[in-house]
Amino acid sequence: MPDARKQIPVTVFGPDPLLSITIEASGAVDQVHVHAAGQGVWVARMAGELGAWPILCGFLGGETGAALLALLEGLPGERRIVKTRGFSGSYVVDRRTGDRRLVTNAPRPAPQRHEIDDLVAVTCAAALDSDVLVLCNPFPGEGLPDEVYETLAADVRAAGVPVIVDLSTPRLDRVLAHRPDLVKLNDWELAEYVRGPVDGHRALDGARRLLAAGAGAVAVTRADAPILVLAADDEPFEIVPPLLPCGFREGCGDAMMGAVAAGWARGLALRESLVLGAAAGSANFLRHGLGTGSRPVVEQLAKRVTVRPMAVHNEVRS
Numbered sequence: 001m002p003d004a005r006k007q008i009p010v011t012v013f014g015p016d017p018l019l020s021i022t023i024e025a026s027g028a029v030d031q032v033h034v035h036a037a038g039q040g041v042w043v044a045r046m047a048g049e050l051g052a053w054p055i056l057c058g059f060l061g062g063e064t065g066a067a068l069l070a071l072l073e074g075l076p077g078e079r080r081i082v083k084t085r086g087f088s089g090s091y092v093v094d095r096r097t098g099d100r101r102l103v104t105n106a107p108r109p110a111p112q113r114h115e116i117d118d119l120v121a122v123t124c125a126a127a128l129d130s131d132v133l134v135l136c137n138p139f140p141g142e143g144l145p146d147e148v149y150e151t152l153a154a155d156v157r158a159a160g161v162p163v164i165v166d167l168s169t170p171r172l173d174r175v176l177a178h179r180p181d182l183v184k185l186n187d188w189e190l191a192e193y194v195r196g197p198v199d200g201h202r203a204l205d206g207a208r209r210l211l212a213a214g215a216g217a218v219a220v221t222r223a224d225a226p227i228l229v230l231a232a233d234d235e236p237f238e239i240v241p242p243l244l245p246c247g248f249r250e251g252c253g254d255a256m257m258g259a260v261a262a263g264w265a266r267g268l269a270l271r272e273s274l275v276l277g278a279a280a281g282s283a284n285f286l287r288h289g290l291g292t293g294s295r296p297v298v299e300q301l302a303k304r305v306t307v308r309p310m311a312v313h314n315e316v317r318s
Contacts, residue, residue: 014040
């Protein structure tokens with residue numbers, strides 16, 4: 001294992017590692033794949049692939065948690081795990097027909113108060129010694145009190161550590177008051193935040209509302225359309241990933257976030273970090289795995305990512 005002292009620490013608050021079981025066809029014999037999954041896992045995996053030392057902070061419990069513990073050992077970096085009395089979440093996906101069909105989904109039960117306190121404490125301690133903190137959603141969405149996110153954002157930002165977030169409402173609303181350095185979200189999450197449509201020029205209007213609420217910068221992913229970026233000290237611009245008609249979308253946004261975190265921790269500027277993120281999302285798109293992609297592929301794809309000014313009078317595809 002690489003020496004942590006020679007790495008760039010990135011703390012990932014990913015409270016819910018998930019046990020993923022996928023069934024795929026392989027000739028006359030089915031294949032069963034078992035992996036660690038979930039937003040925080042995928043962010044941490046890509047951050048580690050791109051040279052960071054990810055510190056994944058989350059819950060584990062029950063039989064699924066025991067299975068996850070062994071799987072997480074294969075990730076780069078380290079884990080700060082809080083054991084829970086309840087089981088960890090899991091899901092089963094059937095891909096034998098070529099499409100992704102969810103067979104069953106078993107979210108974890110609500111954690112106890114002291115378990116939440118322990119997770120907040122280990123995350124904050126890790127983040128204060130890191131170059132960046134990434135905040136990821138719980139699963140299920142209502143699985144943690146919203147004030148957990150407010151506490152982490154407030155305490156870590158007060159220490160001068162950058163905070164970047166990939167959160168849905170209402171957690172996003174609670175964090176904005178503490179001025180996260182970057183808010184990355186997709187167009188339907190933006191629509192949820194503004195409580196209305198975000199097609200055309202309204203995507204830029206929504207990004208401006210996030211800036212006014214406290215975000216240092218906003219990046220909105222929009223499926224096949226370019227990534228919309230707005231920073232407080234810059235004109236709006238778009239990031240255009242390579243054109244790849246065929247692939248797999250699961251985990252692309254999380255791979256992007258992991259790459260952005262790694263770039264940010266390495267001292268790259270916002271644009272450079274987001275270009276690296278767009279390339280990582282494209283690398284993930286080319287694979288069945290979630291949050292995956294090799295560093296050489298990401299760096300090669302980054303050469304095909306373009307940045308262009310956004311013409312604010314143009315209609316933007318959503």
